[in-house]
Amino acid sequence: MKQVIQSIKGTRDFYPTEMARRQWLLAQMRAVSESFGYQYYDGPCLESIDLYAAKSGEELVKEQSFVFPDRGGDLITLRPELTPTLARMVAQKQNEFTYPLRWWSFGPFWRYERPQKGRTREFFQWNIDLIGADTLAADAELIAVAAAFLQKVGLKPDQVSVRVNHRAFANERLALLGLDPEQAREMLRLIDRIDKLPADIWKERALDLGLSEAQYQAVQAILKDQDLWRESTELRGILERVEAMGFGDYVHYDPSVTRGLDYYTGTVFEVSDNFGEFRAILGGGHYGNLVADVGGKELSGVGFAMGDVVIDLVLQKYNCYPEALGEGQAVFVTVFDESLELESLKLAAQLREAGIPAMMPVQTEKLGKQLRFADRQQLPFVLVLGPDEAAQGLVMVKKLADGSQTLVPQSELIGHLKS
RNA sequence: GUGCCUGUAGCUCAAUGGCAGAGUGCUUCACUGUGGAUGAAGAUGUUGAGGGUUCGAGACCCUCCAGGCACCCCA
Numbered sequence: 001m002k003q004v005i006q007s008i009k010g011t012r013d014f015y016p017t018e019m020a021r022r023q024w025l026l027a028q029m030r031a032v033s034e035s036f037g038y039q040y041y042d043g044p045c046l047e048s049i050d051l052y053a054a055k056s057g058e059e060l061v062k063e064q065s066f067v068f069p070d071r072g073g074d075l076i077t078l079r080p081e082l083t084p085t086l087a088r089m090v091a092q093k094q095n096e097f098t099y100p101l102r103w104w105s106f107g108p109f110w111r112y113e114r115p116q117k118g119r120t121r122e123f124f125q126w127n128i129d130l131i132g133a134d135t136l137a138a139d140a141e142l143i144a145v146a147a148a149f150l151q152k153v154g155l156k157p158d159q160v161s162v163r164v165n166h167r168a169f170a171n172e173r174l175a176l177l178g179l180d181p182e183q184a185r186e187m188l189r190l191i192d193r194i195d196k197l198p199a200d201i202w203k204e205r206a207l208d209l210g211l212s213e214a215q216y217q218a219v220q221a222i223l224k225d226q227d228l229w230r231e232s233t234e235l236r237g238i239l240e241r242v243e244a245m246g247f248g249d250y251v252h253y254d255p256s257v258t259r260g261l262d263y264y265t266g267t268v269f270e271v272s273d274n275f276g277e278f279r280a281i282l283g284g285g286h287y288g289n290l291v292a293d294v295g296g297k298e299l300s301g302v303g304f305a306m307g308d309v310v311i312d313l314v315l316q317k318y319n320c321y322p323e324a325l326g327e328g329q330a331v332f333v334t335v336f337d338e339s340l341e342l343e344s345l346k347l348a349a350q351l352r353e354a355g356i357p358a359m360m361p362v363q364t365e366k367l368g369k370q371l372r373f374a375d376r377q378q379l380p381f382v383l384v385l386g387p388d389e390a391a392q393g394l395v396m397v398k399k400l401a402d403g404s405q406t407l408v409p410q411s412e413l414i415g416h417l418k419s
Numbered sequence: 420g421u422g423c424c425u426g427u428a429g430c431u432c433a434a435u436g437g438c439a440g441a442g443u444g445c446u447u448c449a450c451u452g453u454g455g456a457u458g459a460a461g462a463u464g465u466u467g468a469g470g471g472u473u474c475g476a477g478a479c480c481c482u483c484c485a486g487g488c489a490c491c492c493c494a
Contacts, residue, residue, distance in 0.1 A: 009485075063420075064492070081494085109494080114420080116487070118494085125494055196490085260493065283494065307494030336452075371454040386452055400454070 010113075010121025020326030022124070025153075025308060025315075026106055029126045032149045033104035036141065038128060041103050043085035049075040051084045051294070064111045066121075078110040081305070082127045083263070083287075084294065090131060091296030099132030100301075118279040118310040129303030131290060136234060139267040139286050140241035142302045146271055146282055147247035149306075154320040160281065162247075163254035164239070164269040167285075169232040170258065177218045183209050187219065188258040194223070195256070195276065222255055229253035238267060263287045267302065278314055282306035330357035331417060332374035334367060336386040344385050347395065347410065354414045375400055381417065 007013060014022060030040070052061040066078040079085060082105060090101065105127045115121060128145060130138050146162050167188065174184040186209050194202060206216050222228060229235035235253055242251045259268040268285035272278070284304020292298050315321055333348040335341045344360065351358040359379065361370050367384070374382045384396040395413055398405045408416045 006485075111493080113492070114490095115485095116489085119492095123494065127494095280494070305494055310494070334453090366451085367453055368450070369454090373454085375454040382454080384453070388452085396453090398453075403454080405453085 008121070010115040012120060012122065017326050021312060021315075021321055022308065024321060024325055025311065028149065028153050029104070029106055029306075032145060032152050033128055035148070036102065036145055038102040038104040038145075040105065041089070042105050042107050043079070043082065043089055045079055045108060047077050047079050047085060049077045051088060052077060052080070064113050066110045066112050080109060080111045082107075082109070082125065083129075083290075083303070083305075086127070086129060086131075087291045087294045087296070090299065091291040091294050094291065094296045094299070097132075099299075100138065101129070101131040103131070104128040118313060120309055124308040126306040126308075127303065129301055131301035131303075132299055133302075134288075134300040136237035137241060139234075139302050140238045140245075142284060142304060143238065143242050143251055143267075143269055144245045144247050146269070146284070146304060146306075147242070147250040150250055150271065151247070153311075153315060155314070155318060157249035158274065159318055160250070160271055160273050160314070162251040162269055162271050163257045164229075164235065164251060164267065165254055165257040166232055166234045166238075166267050167258065167264060168266055169229075169234060170255065173222055173228070174219070177215050179211070179215065183211070187211075189260070191219075191223065191256055192258040192260060225255070226253065228255065234267065259283055259285055261285075263289070265289075269304070271306075273314055277317075279310050281310050281314060327378040328359070328380075330359040330379055331381045331383060332359050332361075332370070332377070332379045333383045334370045334374075334385070335361055335364070336367065336384065338364065340385055340387070340390060343390055344383075347383065347385060347413070351414065351417070354418075356414065356417055371398075371400075383413075 012018070033040070049061070049065075049067055052065065061077075061080070065080045067075055070076050086103070086105075090097070106124060108122060109125050110122050112121060113119065128142070130142055143162055143164060150160055150162070170188060170191075171181075171184050174187055175181075179187060187206070190202070190205055190209070197205070203216060206219065207213075211219070229239065239248075239251065239253065242248060257268055257270055259270065264285035265288035266286035268283075270280045270284070271282040272280050282304055284302070286300070286302040288298075288300045290296075290299050290301050331348075331351055333344050333351070335344045348358040348360050359374075359377075361373070365373075371382055378400075380400060382398045382400060384398060386396070389395050389407070393410050394407050395410050396405055397408050397413070397416060406416070
């Protein structure tokens with residue numbers, strides 16, 4: 001390979017094969033979002049750094065955002081997440097809307113971190129939020145949206161799960177053990193990492209927070225108790241609704257889910273594969289105060305975000321993408337020889353007129369080569385219009401998949417292809 | 420930002436410090452009205468980049484770039 005200018009680290013090129021997957025993914029997100037009555041929106045990719053200072057976690061803005069001065073010297077940020085933008089958009093027109101809002105979005109985001117499997121510097125994200133309803137039904141709806149998506153793309157409950165917890169409930173339980181609020185907060189962060197740290201190190205960290213041996217054992221007991229959710233009004237209310245909507249198989253209580261972002265106050269949930277092979281597919285939760293920090297009145301909501309990178313890996317692993325994705329759908333109209341080129345062009349034009357995509361060769365090549373090309377493009381049909389067919393007003397229709405050929409009167413071609 | 424591993428033909432990978440190779444794909448032909456199959460012939464590399472050690476480096480050393488894994492963080 002000669003010297004080709006390198007692409008920016010952590011970015012991806014979407015060749016037609018990848019673009020077909022991205023478009024399919026977007027179509028599934030759109031279908032699921034709209035099936036629950038959500039509206040499509042988007043904000044700018046460039047934002048003032050001040051927007052994030054109020055909302056996002058410290059590290060996300062200071063360490064992991066692309067920030068640069070524009071020509072006037074103002075600091076511009078490539079959006080690392082959508083929630084602050086959403087907060088601003090809602091706050092700006094807070095009194096114009098009828099609540100609750102049901103909005104969804106899909107677009108590019110940037111985070112300046114080290115690329116690895118499932119993590120790139122430029123990625124696409126599905127965001128979906130229900131704003132202005134502080135109820136268990138709202139939380140349950142978003143969890144159902146997540147489960148509906150999993151079902152829609154063909155992932156099974158034995159492959160992926162929506163794991164649900166409730167922060168206030170978890171805090172309550174920790175308080176009952178005698179942890180003060182600060183300890184409880186740190187403990188939740190530690191619980192979030194229980195799968196990443198070896199057991200002995202994890203215990204060491206827990207004791208470092210000032211926990212007694214008895215308290216440590218009690219925390220362990222909480223983490224092992226799969227039925228503890230029954231003691232939470234919130235979790236009961238959410239899980240019974242999810243069950244009623246038919247997604248009980250996908251959704252489970254999991255005490256180890258706490259989520260890192262500080263703005264989640266109540267229900268938190270994430271989707272992950274059941275074998276710990278991939279990073280979290282999706283993460284979300286209930287936030288008590290969406291817009292106050294950007295100048296609006298208090299408004300709560302629930303939402304989640306799903307990046308395109310991990311879900312793409314998972315969908316490929318479980319063969320969820322349709323077989324024919326990205327294959328050409330056009331009929332290939334061959335040119336037998338120069339004298340018949342115009343006849344073929346007319347035929348192709350008729351097909352397009354009738355809504356059938358038609359492709360024509362633009363180089364003079366032997367019939368064999370034309371067929372070879374059509375075959376490699378994985379086109380379904382090839383038309384051959386030779387002297388014999390032209391003389392009788394016929395056209396040969398060849399199905400490439402099995403090689404079968406049918407002579408069809410040109411007047412019946414469109415009907416033949418549509419059937 | 421930290422640690423470890425990797426980088427050879429379009430792709431997957433070989434080559435003890437001693438002439439850069441195989442499979443696959445690609446091009447052409449066998450096939451003058453038919454793709455996939457088969458056979459024959461052919462093309463393809465600054466061995467990621469730059470520097471160093473050496474009579475000699477794809478291999479050893481250094482720097483950089485890119486990718487992978489684990490931290491950190493999170494979609």
